[in-house]
Amino acid sequence: MSKVATLVGLLLLVAAAQGVALPPFLGAGGTLTAHPKNCADGTVWYSAEAWWRRELAPVPDAARDFGHLHNEACWPHLLTLSAPAPFTLASLAHQNPGRTIRLGVQAIDGVRAPGAVGDGCPENADDEHGIGLACKQLRPADNRTAWRCLQTGGTVAQASVDPATTPPTCKWVDSLSVSPAILATSGLHRMRTRVVMDQPSDVVTPPKRLRHMRALFSGPLVINNGGSPLAGRVQNPEENNIKGVGWGTGTNYSATQLWGPPKLPLGGLWRPWVRMDRGSVNSVPLARHQALIDANFHLDQIGTVLRNASGAWTGQLSINTATLTPGWHKLTLQGKAKDPGTGATNTGSLAVQFEVSGATPAKCGVPIQTHAAADSTLFATKVTVTPANGKAPTTTVNSNARAGAALQLAAPSVTYKPRAGGGTRQVATATYGRLQFNLGWLTPSTRLAGASLWVYLAKGSPGSRTATLAALDGDSLGADALPAPAGRLGQAVLTAASTGTWVQLPLDPVKVAAKLATAGKKLNLALTLDAGAPGSFVVAASASKGAPLLLLTPAC
Numbered sequence: 090m091s092k093v094a095t096l097v098g099l100l101l102l103v104a105a106a107q108g109v110a111l112p113p114f115l116g117a118g119g120t121l122t123a124h125p126k127n128c129a130d131g132t133v134w135y136s137a138e139a140w141w142r143r144e145l146a147p148v149p150d151a152a153r154d155f156g157h158l159h160n161e162a163c164w165p166h167l168l169t170l171s172a173p174a175p176f177t178l179a180s181l182a183h184q185n186p187g188r189t190i191r192l193g194v195q196a197i198d199g200v201r202a203p204g205a206v207g208d209g210c211p212e213n214a215d216d217e218h219g220i221g222l223a224c225k226q227l228r229p230a231d232n233r234t235a236w237r238c239l240q241t242g243g244t245v246a247q248a249s250v251d252p253a254t255t256p257p258t259c260k261w262v263d264s265l266s267v268s269p270a271i272l273a274t275s276g277l278h279r280m281r282t283r284v285v286m287d288q289p290s291d292v293v294t295p296p297k298r299l300r301h302m303r304a305l306f307s308g309p310l311v312i313n314n315g316g317s318p319l320a321g322r323v324q325n326p327e328e329n330n331i332k333g334v335g336w337g338t339g340t341n342y343s344a345t346q347l348w349g350p351p352k353l354p355l356g357g358l359w360r361p362w363v364r365m366d367r368g369s370v371n372s373v374p375l376a377r378h379q380a381l382i383d384a385n386f387h388l389d390q391i392g393t394v395l396r397n398a399s400g401a402w403t404g405q406l407s408i409n410t411a412t413l414t415p416g417w418h419k420l421t422l423q424g425k426a427k428d429p430g431t432g433a434t435n436t437g438s439l440a441v442q443f444e445v446s447g448a449t450p451a452k453c454g455v456p457i458q459t460h461a462a463a464d465s466t467l468f469a470t471k472v473t474v475t476p477a478n479g480k481a482p483t484t485t486v487n488s489n490a491r492a493g494a495a496l497q498l499a500a501p502s503v504t505y506k507p508r509a510g511g512g513t514r515q516v517a518t519a520t521y522g523r524l525q526f527n528l529g530w531l532t533p534s535t536r537l538a539g540a541s542l543w544v545y546l547a548k549g550s551p552g553s554r555t556a557t558l559a560a561l562d563g564d565s566l567g568a569d570a571l572p573a574p575a576g577r578l579g580q581a582v583l584t585a586a587s588t589g590t591w592v593q594l595p596l597d598p599v600k601v602a603a604k605l606a607t608a609g610k611k612l613n614l615a616l617t618l619d620a621g622a623p624g625s626f627v628v629a630a631s632a633s634k635g636a637p638l639l640l641l642t643p644a645c
Contacts, residue, residue, distance in 0.1 A: 111324070112593065114349075114456075114640070115591070116167070117352075118130045118131045118132070118353055120354065120444055121354050121444060121450060121452040122416060122444065122451055124417070126163065131165065131166075131168055131352060132163040132165050132166065133164045133331065133350045133352065134162075134163050135162065135350075135439065136160070136161045136439070136440040136441075137161075137333035137437075137438070138157050138333065138335060138437075138439075138440070139157060139302045139334075139335030139336060139337060139436070139437065139438075140157035140335060140435065140436035141155055141337055141435055142155075142433065142436070144434040145376055145427050155185050155288065156182065156183045156184030156256070157182075157335075158180070158187070158189075158284060158286050159180060159183070159284075159304060161178075161180070162179065163177070164306070165310060166309065166331065167309055167310070167328075167329065168310065169311040169313050170267065170269045170313065171269060171314070172268075174267060175264050175265070175266055175267075176194060176266070176267045177263070177264055178192055178263050178284075179260060180263070181246060181259070181261075183386075183387060184249070184256055185302075187287055188286060189227050189285070189286045190227055191226050191284075192263060193209075193223055193224040194222045194265060194267055194280060194282050195218060195221055196271070196278050196312075197219040197279040197280065197281050197307060199220060199273070200220075201220050202271060202272060203273070205268075208222070208266040208268065209224045209226075210222075210224035220272065221271075222267050222272075223266055225263055227261075233256050234252065234256070235249070235252070235259075243259040244260050244261075245257050245259060246258040246259065269312045269313065269314040270314050274312070275314055276322070277310075277312075277322045277328060278309070278310055278311070279309055279310075280310045281305060281307040282306045283303055283306075284304045285301060285302075285303050286302045286303070286304075287300075288301065288302055300339070302337055303335070303336035303337075305332075305334040305342075306331065306332065306333055306439075309329070324590045325589065326349070326634040326635035327348075327634060329634070330346055330349070330634075331439070332346045332347075332439065333346075333422070333438055334437045335436050336435075339373075339430045339431060339435070340373040340435035341368065341372035342369050342437065343368065343373075343435050344365070344366055344368035344437050345364070345365050345422035345424050345438060346364040346422075346439070347422060347441060348363070349634065351444075353455070353640070354455065354456075354457045355443055355446065355457070355458060356446040356457045356459045356641070357409070357459035357460070357462075357526070357527050357528065358410070358461070358527060359406075359443075360408070360631060360636055361405070361406055362403075362634045363403070363405075363406055363422055364403040365380075365401055365402050365403075365423065366401035366403065367424070373428065373435070375401045375425060376399065376427045376434070377397075377399055377400070378397075378422075378425065379395075379398075379422075379423050380406060380420070380421070380422050381395065381420075381421045381423075382419065382420055382421075383418050392419075395408070401424065408420075410445045410446075410530070411529070411530040414445070415446060415447030415451065418443055418445060419443075420441055424438075448530060448531055448532045449531075453538065453642075453644055454642060454645060455642065456640040456641065457640070457642070457643070458639070459527075459530075459639050459641070460526075460631060460636050460639075461524045461526050461631045461636070461637055462527045463492075463525045464522065464523055464637070465491055465496075465522075466490065466491050466495075466497045466521070467489070467490045467520070467523050467615070468490075468491070468520055469487070469518065469519045469520070469521070470486070470487045470488070470516065470518050471486050471516075471518075471519075472484070472485045472486075472516050473514075473515040474508070474513075474514050474515075476512045477511025477512040478511075493630060493632065494632045494633040495629060495630050496544075496627070496629075496630050498520055498549075498625065498626045498627070499520045499618065499624075499625040500556070500618040500619065500620055500622035500623075501520070501617070502620075503515065520617065520618075521561075522615070522628055523563055523613070524563075524613070524615075524631075525614075526611065526614070527610065527611055528604055529609075529611075531605055531641075534605075535602060535643060536602060536643070537601060537641055538598060538642045538644035540597070540598040540601040540640070540642070541593050541595050541639075541640045542593075542596055542638075542640075543591050543592070543594075543637065543638045543639075544558075544591070544592050544594070544616070544628045544629065545629040545635030545637075546588055546589070546592050546626060547589070548588065548627035549624055550583075550624065551623045551624060552624070554623050555582050555583060556582070556583040556618055556619070556622035557580055557581070557583070558581050558583055558592065558594065558616060558617075558626070559577055559618070559619060560577070560578050560579045560580065560594045560615070560616055561576045561577055561614065561616075562576040562578055562615075563613030566615055578600055578614070579596040579597065580594060581593060583622075591635075598642075612639070616628065
């Protein structure tokens with residue numbers, strides 16, 4: 090089967106034609122094995138879900154359990170749309186007695202071009218949530234029985250265990266046409282896909298009112314329609330996120346969010362930032378949240394629990410992918426809110442798939458990404474005092490390491506001052522961003538065709554000049570915190586345009602692979618600026634959403 094024919098093929102051709110040079114983990118991506126959902130490289134498969142269940146005790150008898158609703162697609166994450174293209178959106182109702190009435194794609198921000206109307210959208214398609222780019226008013230799609238599922242164009246994905254009381258799982262696949270010309274502005278835009286379902290009036294006992302369930306997703310997409318120059322926010326780590334939201338009458342929005350959805354295979358440590366919270370100030374606060382790996386709720390399998398705690402949570406997960414089997418896995422984030430009117434639980438859920446490399450990668454030529462296990466900024470000072478009486482100089486070395494969300498870098502400096510009574514005092518300072526990567530997930534015999542360190546330059550600029558950022562072998566730093574001449578593994582030249590972008594430091598793949606033969610299989614790096622570099626710079630650290638990435642490309 091060919092890969093899903095969404096926006097992707099056109100988008101990648103457009104990116105290549107325009108010379109867009111996004112890092113591979115933001116742009117073209119790549120896989121070691123076939124994608125289980127048949128998504129094309131450069132896309133991120135998602136499932137945004139809304140649930141309504143008798144889940145959080147105590148549950149009144151009035152509350153009904155009616156399953157959940159999926160909104161699924163291969164999302165062209167951070168890619169560029171320059172012409173109308175098809176977009177495939179799947180909706181799935183699991184043990185849900187409701188009827189899907191509409192779905193579509195909206196631009197959350199931006200301005201509608203005068204007179205432009207989205208595909209299939211009525212003239213009043215715009216609302217407080219965004220601009221209608223593509224709309225479909227459905228049959229309505231009905232899955233209360235297998236026959237109704239089939240009659241409305243669906244397929245039965247899972248038969249009901251008790252057809253008299255529980256609907257089957259029904260799936261519909263719809264094709265929409267999305268055009269960039271609907272928007273008057275180019276640049277990075279936040280898009281939203283949504284599937285809306287009506288619930289029957291007897292979802293509570295006794296019946297009260299018609300209720301709705303909405304499965305919502307949002308993610309970034311670059312629009313290039315010639316309306317204005319392309320914006321430069323594409324590489325900002327804060328923009329690199331996707332969001333899944335479940336909306337239910339009585340609770341409003343329960344939201345989940347993932348930063349840095351992976352487009353490349355993962356090895357070693359993966360440290361994504363996530364958020365599970367209510368989606369707006371007028372929504373019911375979360376009663377509980379959870380983060381899971383390889384959950385399959387249709388089979389009542391919860392998978393590996395990363396988090397399961399009360400309330401909302403925003404933070405950084407730490408996932409050792411070496412504990413997972415090679416191949417494809419699924420990360421699921423959920424936020425649960427209890428409806429004060431019925432006692433039922435509204436859940437917003439977001440699931441994404443990610444690929445894990447084995448100790449011997451299944452394919453050569455595809456970069457594998459890994460995060461640092463530890464990092465810090467090392468401030469080193471070496472003071473040398475030379476007496477005037479001919480005695481031997483004395484040297485004192487002080488160093489102070491600080492962890493945090495940023496690595497502070499400044500060029501090394503040396504100052505000389507005369508001492509009262511004769512002699513001199515020399516003060517040498519150096520600043521390093523220290524990073525440690527665990528390479529133990531690879532076999533010692535692994536050969537590398539390429540290795541690169543990618544860092545996000547958050548602040549600092551050399552102005553009209555340039556500055557060289559070097560990656561040193563951290564093991565070559567002596568007790569005096571001065572690097573050995575042979576310890577340089579790679580470097581990059583910084584310009585004024587580097588600020589607010591990801592900077593690539595190509596590393597010597599042979600020297601990196603040599604670390605696999607060491608006892609600890611650790612790659613210790615020290616980032617530093619060459620002497621004379623103007624200004625100071627701030628690099629995002631591992632505790633941030635722009636955590637440094639090591640990309641390793643296996644050799645054939």
